[in-house]
Amino acid sequence: MAVGLKKKGTTGAARNYITRTRAVKKLQISLPDFRRLCIFKGIYPREPRKKKKVTKGSTAATTFYYTKDIQYLLHEPLLGKFREHKAVAKKIARALGRGEAGDAARLEKHLIPKIKLDHIIKERYPTFVDALRDLDDALSMLFLFATLPSSEYVPAKTISICQKLCHEFEHYVITTHSLRKSFLSIKGIYYQATIQGQDIMWLVPYRFVQRSGGDIDFRIMGTFVEFYTTLLGFVNYRLYTTIGLVYPPKFNAKMDEQGGELSAFQLEGRSVIANGDATHNDDAPRAVNPDAQVIADKIAAQADTEEEEETIPAAVQSANEEEGTEGIDKFEVTAPDADVLPQPEASSAEVASLFAPFTFYLSRETPRTPLEFILKAFGSKRVGWDGTLGDGAFVTSESDPSITHQIVDRPTLSNGADASDAPASTNDGAAPKVQWPRSTMPGRTYVQPQWVWDCINQGKLLRPDLYAPGAELPPHLSPWVKAKKGEYDPTLSLQEQEADGEAAAFEDEEDMEDVSEVEAAKEDNGVDALLDRESSVEAGEGMDVDDSDDDEENESDEAEAAAAGEDWDGIDSDAESDISEGEAARLQHQRELEAEATGKPLEPEVGTTKSKNAAIRKKAEKKRREEEEERARQKMMLSNKKRKLLKRIEYGENKRDTEAEALRHKKRKLEKVKKAGN
Template sequence: AVKKAKREARDSSENNFIPRARAVKFLQISPGEFRKLCILKGIFPRMPPRQYAGLQSYYFKKDITQLARDPVTATLRQLHTYKKKHQKFTYLKDKHSLKFLELSKPDYDLQRLVAERYPTPDAAIADVDDCLCLLSLFAQFSSEHSQLSEKCATLMNQFLVYVAATQSLRKCFISTKGFYFQAIINNQLVTWSEPHRFNLQIPQEVEMEVLKTFVEFYLEMLKAIMVYLYQQIQLQFPLQITDFQQSVHEIQQHLKQFNFKQTALQQTVFKNQIYKLNREVPQQLSFLVLCGGAQLGDNCTHLLTDRKVQKPPGVDVVQPQFCFDSFNLGVLLPVYEYEPEQQLPPHLSPFQFDFTQDQQKDEIGYIPERLTQLVNYYKQFVLQVKPEVVVMAEEAYKKERELLGVQVQLPDNDKEAESSAEEVKTNFDYEPKIKKDLEMDPELRMQKGMLSGRKRKVYEKLVEKEDELKTLRKQLMQKRRENRKEAVEK
């Protein structure tokens, strides 16, 4: 009966899952091309109930059979032969053949891949966070990847212009890793980060070819999203952006015909103000200031700087943190706390705290003193001076919560994976054994994976015997203690 159950479990694993090496051989492509194909098609490794081919990655057989019929697989094979011919003609210095070969270079359709993975625009917007983070990172790369970084920078500018013009930004935060932003786009929460602008040195451990494949797909994905968003406001994509502020104002003038209403405090926090950025201040602040309803210019009301400068008459000189804290609270904070060469107050994260409610603790149970100050200031200034603004903001907040409560379900194979895994588990369950292997030391697991099947079975039996001996010793020691206690009591 045990042999039959083991055979059923092995058969069910082999029928539903296929190891990576066998999948590469079946598709007749190289391992690098297989990895690229999986990234473009959104196929991920799965955990089978029994690792019948050793410790390696497994995939659904159904996914691999679909890849075999996919036109992208055929295109990757053609690209492989194209590269070989290109190397050959380059070595022979045959310019005439190279010219004709480059004209017939095969290419795959990324628009079709985006449409397959995200059938609706809402599904794409719900999964755009990683896309924005990676594109903003590549937009700051050096001349080694100049063409790719230019594409990423122009597309990110188009996205930031849309967010600033529609004033969709709701939260912002500065950290050592960079700037974090959160916006509401098409009733979906979108969170992304932008790194600080330094000379980035790429570590040798990072595989740039893998990241380039992701960027290649994400560029087409963000283009499709931006076309949809610009069509909603009856504008043609892409916009010709010469000046960031001018493009934002042009879109805002265009949005007036749609009765575009301001429903959040963050949209009017910098209204009727003009800001000027000193040269050492990060350029992300121009995006933040425009999202708050302000303008950029020389005849300014606020000068943003990180160092001590001579104060012009009638101008408030503040540090950049003033804009972030004021925007998150929805109210302009006192200027004297943010003057140059002044010790700045703690910068609290809006992703962790709500500045309109009392008695909020962090993970340790500590209530920051700065949080109580911000809550008190919000109550004193906003509730007393601008009660109508609070009512409007609360109504908008409720609407946003209702809209954001409806989450978009991404078209993924996770449900199919769970259902098929459950069907396999009904035959025979080896999950605890797999968990035990995963909890093992990585070096021991690698050594165990290098053993043959026969030697691995012998090793597992020895380990089981050692475990049994340990449990027996513990039981005997416990019995001895109990006997001693009984003897002492008598």
């Protein structure tokens, strides 16, 4: 029986992939609807490994999809909705062409099909944990659209929905104290929350005026927003019901118009009847969390607690502050090559009450929205600000005696005075000699906004004097980047991470640079004098005698000496350094014995800093040379394959060490400049 020949392009990779043009024809929809459907279903283009086999030798740029994914889309109910929408769009266009605007409006109002994505959410996320894992991009996109201005591409209704969903999610994070870390970056503010064991990170842009360019396709972004709003609505409902809260929470539109934002939402427990509006539903799903009733009771009593709360005594505040500054136990490394144990983190109870004892007041120049969210997420229930910033503040008067911490971010003048509070310049033009702030409330702590972020990232209250107004702030480092062994760590001092002899080499280098600068200055200033001297030289003065024969003899002697001692240069230098070190130790011991015999104190050794640095550098070079020799002997015992692998490892280590040394060198220069300025 003859075996049938297979036709080319019908099996293998050519059958597993399909072009976008063929996929659109197969689904019988337009290209924009195809893109929209793929975004909803989570289907993305694929790149074949062997593209020539799929394209039958063609090299044209083509977009491919899995054939199985396109076959899966054939049974999607949204295809019918897209076709209905296309038919109604034709009727509306025909009515507008006839000038029947009323009929077109009626068709658009009653016949345009409503698209729901509930079934797609259930298909893509069979479990709730899957939805939480895919929440990072959704939150970043919705927070971005919540800050955009309304335009023809971004309708105001979409912005309002995004703001509402984002504030609902923030309320859940505040209630459960799920926020863990935050970081101020150039792009915006990063947040990380831990919800049901899943770390969720999202980015919130700064509230600047957004100017969208013409190269942004808002139709694609709008499709993602449409899907993400449905997803976050499902997630918020599940999160609220899990801890026993009513969803959606009550929304005060009037307070939101006055800038209330988070304060415009009022949370209620399922088993709590608040003001006769909430009713208990026996058919409602029960709370999964066993602590849901406790959380519901706390939420029910929150309003009364905020209104009737008394001022905390100063003694209790100081006690709590000292309590919070105590760090948790740390596992120190016992040896340089020992394993680094994971450091213990603060418990959720400590995190929840980090800012609980304090009352904060936000100055007008500080970012109110992120500070309010972070302070409330870490336990503070008393956050106030000026009434012009919006409604919902705990206190609106800056002179309120209950305020314990005030966050300010005002620029200072060169002499330390505040730019906004400085009086007009005097007649002589002298700057006012007054430090910021002009008048401070006694018993109140003034800090810059970075203090809040650094406190939550380290899990403890930091020293407020380091973040005082006008002070030079410590570096704000990412809490997710940890320095590895051998890398530059900005949190450590230079003495803890520099190599042996590195500081001495830096001092010698600085001395050489200073000497070269002085010599260059002398040359620049003495050119004219040198020219005058050369022009006034008398006959025979300053002229060299022709000693060509002596020079040739000296050069030949030096060459012979160099040839004879070329191989012993290193050993002789080592021996000289060893002898000098041994002799120095013997002389030091002799001086100690003499001082002990005479009963006089030991006088400090007389020596210049340059000689000491040279000795330290010689010792470090000797140690480094011995380590290299030992490493070379060990390499000789390895196979060729392992030796090549070790060579690549050493290349990476040397590159890392070079970068770390350059950063330490830069920091040492900055410290030197800072000391010189002081």
